[in-house]
Amino acid sequence: MGIDHWIQLVYVLSAVCFILALHWLSSVPTARRGVITGVVGMVLAVGGTLLRPEVAHYQWIAVAFVIGTVIGIPMAMMPMTAVPQRTALSHAFGALAAALVGTAEYFLRAGHQGMDRFTMGALTLEVILGFLTFTASLMATGKLQEILPQRPITYRGQNVVNLGILGAAAAIAVVLVIHPGSHSLFLLMAALALTFGVLLIVPIGGADMPTVISLLNSYAGLSAAAMGFVLNNKLLIIAGSLDGSSGLILSIIMCKAMNRSFANVLFGAFGQVSGAVAETGEKKTYRSASAEEAAGILLNASSVVVVPGYGMAAAQAQHKVRELYDALSRNGVNVRFAIHPVAGRMPGHMNVLLAEANIPYDALVDLDEANSELPQADVALVIGANDVTNPAARHDTGSPIYGMPIIDTDKARTVMVIKRSMNPGFAGVDNELYYLDRTLMLFGDAKSFVGELVKEVQAQGGQHAA
């Protein structure tokens, strides 16, 4: 058995580690073990690769390790509110690595033996996916960081232009498979993929980011798997397809949670202010309440369901929400948090924010559980969520969000909504929840209003106890 075989054995162990890592991530008690196992798998993979005979020079690898570590550590220390843009940025790095390796392999091997048609086919796939995911992820990062406008930007013929560019890149790929030698065609294909990535994200609005991030996660994995085909490396294929399937599952969950298809998310430009919003001019009435009144109702409740949304993250209100949770719990109120799958800007965004604020994870419930509890709940408190609470999704077939599974806040005895103003949310749809008799609007910034609620609850709660 030569060194090559030992390295293959190490790669097998590494693949086992990655599968176990994802297996253990399924629940909180074993999740940390999962991460450690993933680290072991990666150390095995890197260690095995460094021992390969064709790796003859180490100085540049060492330099790259240092650079990667120096950038990687601060990226791991970002605050939890920045996790969506951080994740998008890391998808960009992953895809870039795959695309660069594909490009290097092309210039080393194209036109020589060893670059047969199958390999060339896999290589074009790797490069196209890699480069388009790279720029698309950078665009997503820019939108999430609010460097770029979050509203979708659309123009006439947008989808035709985008699909045309992707089609041209695919056509060049086919030509390259037959005649791999044309370097200028290869560069043109790479440029088209980079352009397509940018244009793909231009019409995407903030509310669609959870699906798009998941899809980019999947693409980054698939480009790594394609690299495995090019380099004849089974470990790359396995790890890449694990990542690809994970992204795929998350995107499907996100699409289902919005009752929309992939095509609709990518090409539908959801979230433009459409003309359909302009309803009949009748003024609808709503009731509002002060922090003092709201605190009294909360204290008299025995169970409260809080529905957080992106607005809570944007206002950085999660720590104040924890204080409210503590104050109400101390007064014997049972508080739970109902998390919609697409609340926030990436899958699981709300859970991480609330966990960071020290809210125990057994107080967080998913959509189905929340909806079975809400009919018995005394108060549903909506903080920075909008479309996921709109009852129109259940019955109004004309509504853009019709059919989307929602949190049935309107089934609670009293509904309270903390909101800056009566402006509609991201989907540009007015929320009929706000005009119900049982609904109280609490106007203000999420963070400061929850802060006032905490003070009122503490003051009034003391009187109750006395």
Place this chain on the structure above:
Amino acid sequence: MSLDVLVSHLYIFVLATFVGLLVIRRVSPLLHTPLMSLTNAISAIAVVGSIVVAGKEESTLSTVLGTAAVAASMINIVGGYLITYRMLVMFKKHKQVK
């Protein structure tokens, strides 16, 4: 890559995708953000190909591209595992919080 090799790679790809689908479907929605950062770190397996390209130093271009690819992968390995662990430490049960 001969046709035989391509077919055996396709087997691996399809089976690994199925394993991925089955394993990841069981992940609690609570942990979807850590899941994404962990799979992101795992997909930095591209480091394997990057190291080979950077380490064989066949041409200046390939060494430059390979080195950049190793650095990009390393960012995701270090950053991805570390932030996933940081997130998971934050998830506490009721009793531990009080």
